[in-house]
Amino acid sequence: MKTRLSLKINAGAKRTHFAGRYGESWKLRIAAPPVDGKANAAIQKFLAKIAGVRPTNVTIVSGQTSSTKLIEIEGIDADSLNRAILMSNEDSHAT
Numbered sequence: 001m002k003t004r005l006s007l008k009i010n011a012g013a014k015r016t017h018f019a020g021r022y023g024e025s026w027k028l029r030i031a032a033p034p035v036d037g038k039a040n041a042a043i044q045k046f047l048a049k050i051a052g053v054r055p056t057n058v059t060i061v062s063g064q065t066s067s068t069k070l071i072e073i074e075g076i077d078a079d080s081l082n083r084a085i086l087m088s089n090e091d092s093h094a095t
Contacts, residue, residue, distance in 0.1 A: 003078045004061070005047075005071045011039040016046050018089050025068070026085060040064065043071070050088045051076045 006025035013029035020027055032042035040060055048055040053075040063069035073081060 001077050002072055002074050003076055003081050005073065005081065007043070007063075007069045007071060009034075009039065009043065009067045009069060011067075016042060018085055043069070047071060047073060050084045051081055052084070 008022040011034035032038040044058040057074040061070040
């Protein structure tokens with residue numbers, strides 16, 4: 001199974017986390033800078049972690065150099081991915 005995810009990226013943030021919805025997309029703040037592919041690598045690693053898949057299962061389908069990206073994640077369905085995103089937000093706000 002594969003799931004596609006639309007993201008609006010804000011690179012260079014203080015920490016990596018989802019910052020809510022942006023229309024049909026999710027806003028994702030990434031701590032890595034948007035240079036030399038560092039932000040893209042951080043996006044793949046972060047999404048793999050919350051989805052419970054390997055980073056190689058996370059592909060940037062479009063938007064390699066854009067702040068708007070279409071991501072494909074192999075090994076998770078859309079409902080499970082949305083739950084994982086929401087849970088990652090809860091975890092990031094826990095004290």
